[in-house]
Amino acid sequence: MSNSRKRTVAILSALFLIVWISCFITLLVQQVSSRSENQKLEDNVRNLKIENDNLKEERSAAGLNPLKLNLLLVESATLKVQDMRKKNYWAHNTPDGQEPWIFFNQAGYSYYRAGENLAKDYRTGWFVIEGWMNSPSHKENILNPNYTEVGFGRDVIYSVNSADSTNLLVAHYGSPY
Numbered sequence: 001m002s003n004s005r006k007r008t009v010a011i012l013s014a015l016f017l018i019v020w021i022s023c024f025i026t027l028l029v030q031q032v033s034s035r036s037e038n039q040k041l042e043d044n045v046r047n048l049k050i051e052n053d054n055l056k057e058e059r060s061a062a063g064l065n066p067l068k069l070n071l072l073l074v075e076s077a078t079l080k081v082q083d084m085r086k087k088n089y090w091a092h093n094t095p096d097g098q099e100p101w102i103f104f105n106q107a108g109y110s111y112y113r114a115g116e117n118l119a120k121d122y123r124t125g126w127f128v129i130e131g132w133m134n135s136p137s138h139k140e141n142i143l144n145p146n147y148t149e150v151g152f153g154r155d156v157i158y159s160v161n162s163a164d165s166t167n168l169l170v171a172h173y174g175s176p177y
Helices: 003-061 071-087 101-107 125-133 136-142
Strands: 111-120 149-158 165-176
Touching: 003 125, 003 136, 003 149, 071 101, 071 149, 071 165, 101 111, 101 165, 111 125, 111 136, 125 136
Parallel strands: none
Antiparallel strands: 111 165, 149 165
């Protein structure tokens, strides 16, 4: 075999190896990404349960029935928390003055009573509930005997210039028609 042919075979072999390694790395990254997304979903489900369990404790201590976790309220609370992140605000009403009930409606939740609690920078569900119980208006939502369902939305805002992050949590309470 001539030297130029040997060189061509060596180059093609090296290219094949590079392509194979690239494919392998791509598959590995996809698996890690997929695991990461699954972990986020598992964390969210776990946090929803923890927050709802903490609410159950407070309502039980007040002689009230627990709130049922409602997926439409989870969706409305998630829509709200995502809107706050996207539009960079922290309030019950949107920057253009719309009230929180628009998120209930967008999620398709029909209600005759609804309420909203917001929390920011709490690290665990228990501290959120404790903070809300120390606030008369938030406590009123938690212990409102007219509410029968709840949903939570959470998001994290990461700072571009530092390792800091801000945890946001929205609770939507409701009584369906």
